Amino acid sequence: MSAPNDSYDPVEVTPLHPDEVARMRDEALAAIAAASSLEELKEVRIAYAGDRSPLALANREIGSLPPSARAEAGQRVGGARREISEALKERGAVLEEERDNRVLVEEAVDVTLGWDRRPRGARHPLTTIAERMTDIFVNMGFEVAEGPEVEAEWYNFDALNFLPDHPARTMQDTFFVEAPSGGESGLVLRTHTSPVQVRALLDRPLPVYVVAPGKTFRTDELDATHTPVFHQLEGMVVDENITMAHLRGAIDAFVHSMFGAGLRTRFRPYYFPFTEPSGEVDLECFVCRGESVGNPDAPCRTCGSEGWIELGGCGMINPRVLVAAGVDTERYSGWAFGIGVERTLMFAHGVRDMRDMVEGDVRFASAFGMEV
Template identity: 65%
Template sequence: MSGPNDNYDPKQVAALSAESLDAIVADALAAFSAASSSAALKEARLAHAGEKSPIALANREIGALPPAARKDAGQRMGAARGRINAALAERQAAVEAAELEQALASEAVDVTLPVALAPQGAIHPITGLIDLMSDVFVAMGWEIAEGPEAEAEWLNFDALNISADHPARGESDTLFVASADGEGDSHVVMRTHTSPVQIRSLLDRELPVYVVCPGKVYRADEFDATHVPVFHQIEGLCVDKGITMAHLKGTLDHLAKEMFGDIRTRFRPNYFPFTEPSAEYDLECFVCHGASVGNPDAPCKTCRSEGWIEWGGCGVVNPRVLKAAGVDSSEYSGFAFGMGIERTLMFRNNAEDMRDMVEGDVRFARMLKGEAR
């Protein structure tokens, strides 16, 4: 039996020769250097450092060598694979850095631009319309006056010449506040109008007084399409020397023009305890413009074919009201008026259901956000 071939020279095996390994390494380095993207580098890695790459196939030849020859061949193979892996790692780092730089340049975010992190809200139409109507009076030199919503009964009724037996002072119309001990009458009500603010203004301010009083009021009303128990009013008071109904007409006509554009108005005689003479202030129907009056073929639901729509009440301040506030009615006179904010909003936008204004749906507010300046 012949012995082991101890004189075998592994350099004579072509796949394991130094020249072959150098060529394999050179091809791998060239492929890595030519790869300009992660995808291309991955293909080069599989072709030159994968399981079926030339360096892997050459490494399998070592197992067929005699033990004495494996050490020398293994050292050459280890050096070749080390060069390939080092070149691959260096090229991979360079490619990733280049791709990151390109991504940062192409996907840059301008942090100076506003970002909508949440759905955009809107000012409530009631709030916006209050501001809009208040601005009309501020531009004329009037002041904005405010007062408490839980009001003294005297200011809400007595000072306004509303007698104790007036229907408005019944529990069917007014919300009374219970006393602290739950017994007896607290003589405090949830204000039924913003007129008490007018009395407070006469008591707190020096004459003359030009104030407009927007705010929330309370009534014992049903909750339906045209009534809510909590709503908003805006009232105005002018007390000065020589004030007449003509000044009132000019003021309200200016407000109507600002709210509805060129529109006809009229005074219709009425009665209010706190003004004398008193009138309802009507607007020409902005739907039919009076064309439905006496015309059964073209009825108008908005004005019920009357041609006019009631907007609010007004009149010359009753001398008794001036006297209650300590104003000399022989020297001073004035006018007052008031209208509902919700009613004005409905007129301006042809809204049909007042309940939409209190349900808190932001879509309704966005639809009417033009009410806010």
């Protein structure tokens, strides 16, 4: 057996040559110093201090050296690796501090700001103005009555003196839910809140003073002045010795409370199947007070310089409606009226396009806040 090669020079092993070890160390230190983020430093650590790094591979070559040469080579490679490890630690500390300082600036919280940063909500103006209109009549002594939105044809038409061939009973005006069958009344989406009046007469003892706010449906196209779903406020009085004068007084009281004291009203003859005599109610323009009529120098957009604004329909309840509800027409009489809630909102606040009320834009409701 031959003796060990004690004269083997480890310098001849290229990865363990002092110059090569110094080159790998310097290259690693330069890469560490150039790392600008913790993510880049992580990649540098893997490349120059990982298991497959150049110095790690050189360290494996030490085992192939003679025992007398291993100590010096190990010190040389180990010293380089310690320098790299310390450099990684120091650079990591610097980058962590920079990251923390950046987070403090970028994610700073101004504790002087208000704690409630969410915008305030708002009720829909149709809801609030309907409640205000209802409250006016409640203060007069009226009760609030309600009824279903899907209504039997008998309540919506027959009991209100709509003849079978009346145009309102066609599909071009009414949403039909279920056709009549087996002698039973069909179902419709109510076209007005007047069916509530019939139900109130059937369910309540006389005398009856009710106001019925609610949603109604008609097959209208959605435009600036029409919508297929709208709201009405109807009022009804049935008592002894009731006349049109009582109706006029109630309407005047409502107008003064809703639009301002001193406004005049006028009645124009009209026709409704469920009232006789019937009329349309106009109120004096609350903007120009009639001064724009015949005055081209001071036009009024609210009333179109006519001086009057149409408010709604009204009249004395047709005796046929009272008979259908089982009311003694020899003893009792009554009146009823209907006012559009959307129309009232347009008048009171200058809303020019009815589509703004139904399209769901929160900016429209937010302008009104919580009250109207």
